[in-house]
Amino acid sequence: MDMEVDDDFNGSPSHSLIYKKPKQDKNNSSISGSNNSADRNDSTSDLSYQEDANNDEVDANDDGDATFDDDDFGNDDEIVSDYDDDNDYIDDDDDDDEYLKLQAQFDNVDLPPGVEATVSWLQDPSPSEEKPSTAVPSPPHQVDKSSGASSSKASSSLKIIKEETMDDVLRKLMYFKQFDTVTDCSDHHYIDVKSSGWEPPKSWAKKIQDEWKILEQNLPETIFVRVYESRMDLLRAVIIGPAGTPYHDGLFVFDVVFSPWYPSEPPMVHYHSSGFRLNPNLYECGKVCLSLLNTWQGGKDEMWLPDKSTMLQVLVSIQALILNAEPFFNEPGYEKSFRGEAGKKKSREYSEDIFIKSLKKMMYTIRNPPQHFEDLVAGHFRVRAVDIMTACQAYAAGAEVGCDVKKWLEDGDNSPKLGSNNFRAEVSKMMKPLLKYFISNGSKDCEKFQS
DSSP, X not given: OOOOOOTTOOSOTTTOBSOOOOOOOTTSOOOOSSSSOOOTTSOOOOOSSSOXXXXXXXXXXXXXXXXXXXXXXXXXXXXXXXXXXXXXXXXXXXXXXXXXXXXXXXXXXXXXXXXXXXXXXXXXXXXXXXXXXXXXXXXXSOOBTXXXXXXXXXXXXXXXXXXXXXXXXXXXXXXXXXXXXXXXXXXXXXXXXXXXXXXXXXXXXXXXXXXXXXXXXXXXXXXXXXXESSOTTEEEEEEEOOTTSTTTTOEEEEEEEOOTTTTTSOOEEEXXXXXXXXXXXBOTTOOBOOGGGTSSOOOGGGSOOTXXXXXXXXXXXXXXXXXXXXXXXXXXXHXXXXXXXXXXXXXXXXXXXXXXXXXXHHHHHHHSOOTTOHXXXXXXXXXXXXXXXXXXXXXXXXXXXXXXXXXXXXXXXXXXXXXXXXXXXXXXXXXXXXXXXXXXXXXXXXXXXXX
């Protein structure tokens, strides 16, 4: 979307805006993972799977999300597996070096908008270090204390934990609302995209309020939303990566702005990448390619329909259509170009690469939680740490990314070992730094993975 400040504009109030409608080339109005695409966020396109030297560059119009070159985490070609021929894990001190490299990388980045809140006690994670105590907020709703369930549905895993046994982190997670109104929007990606001397019509405000109501009443339990009292045009969402995909257990942050022409045109959505390209439809610069946003071609019923489409549909579509089990085939033409076993192999390799990046993004998110979602981040990774580490253990032993890990482990020697050797080595390398972050976040059950 083309956006610029025009302080000298002397037109009518309805046009004296920072918002300006996007200029679209009808011959190139769709956006995908390919290079032949337009960009609503004014960024350059690139192929996520076929990387080149330019893939590590962030567009000049990016919001400043920190970028991490894969070389900063080690050269894939020089990886030596931490498993011997019998798949027995070999404890390697190099993993400590990997942790220190990640730590230094996170310390030295310019934190992007949306992830500026720091976690000071993570600067030198130690299992024995005491974390600062915080007051427990009053519960927003009546809670069934016997099950640990709340109306916010913050984490189904908490339903089996009695509230009296919870610490502050888990209690805050249990009461974390899926939808809430907050005040401070200073770190929002679209903070500067605002009206200048323009008051939205009542119909616009009513439509936004209708969107809020739909979200509050219908959000699935793996999507969380915050809206802003002073800026009805802004919204922030965090989506939990779906099970059975290379995104499982990850947290993905999106900033949204509704233009003055909403709902005649779709909202603009920015993805906080933290510098990691995790999907053909999610760019490092924040671009989101989705037909419902009119940033990618689709059938008539797949595009934005002003009278029918909603923000809830956008969020659910991102989770279901973008964060899916085989993101490799999100790349235009790949479903036809890569068929049969060759296509499956390419898809597995891509998902393996995505999962490694997702692990790095998990550590970055623990270190730099998005504003207003600090309690969700701390609690989510506290609860999910053991399952994430168990999955890593299975992947390092040959399990396929996104498989039913519990069943794979139960099958033992009969389990198919589809994971590539390079992936198994990469997962092994990532486990120790990841474990340190989880333990520092308070996941005591994870200590069993130290042996």
